[in-house]
Amino acid sequence: MAENQLSKAKLIGAVHETIEQFDNCHYLPVYEIMMDDLRDYRFYKEDMIHPSLQAVMYIFEKFGGAWFAENTKTFIKENFSIHKALAHTTADEKDPKYIEFREKLTLRIDQQQKKVKHKIFL
Known part of the structure; x- marks a missing residue:
């Protein structure tokens, strides 16, 4: 465990030395986020090594919050919403409410595609 922490410290030190040499070069502390904010095992997959989807999304939000413009954040949020809607299934594809839902979803996809x-959304 000590060797692992020492190697991580050396890598982080090297990163910080490197980014100081360049303009517009920054460090997103993903390792630190996993070790501090997401240290609970619910943020890890069943193997207890790799981050769960929830952890990945948390880090993605941190990255987006730091680097994405507002219009990009809005675009991504809509894409996630569309992907969630695309997973929706029904027992009756001829149900008028489901048909209306799919038509509205198609319009949302078309609007995103134009951007x-x-x-x-293949």
Whole structure:
């Protein structure tokens, strides 16, 4: 355990020495976030080594909060919402409410697609 912490300390030290040499170069303390904010085992996968999706999303939000413009944050939030809606299933695909839901979802996807050059929501 001591050797592990020493190696991490050396790496973090090297990173800080490196970023000081460049303009517009910054360090996002992901390791520290995992060790401090997310130290509870519920933030790890079943192997108790790798971060869970909840931990990854927490770190992604920290990254986005530091580096994304407001319009980018809005775009990403809408994409996550669309992905969640795309996972919705029904027993009756001919139900008028479900058809309306899918039509509105298609409009949301089209609106998002117009904002980027590459294909999204394949």
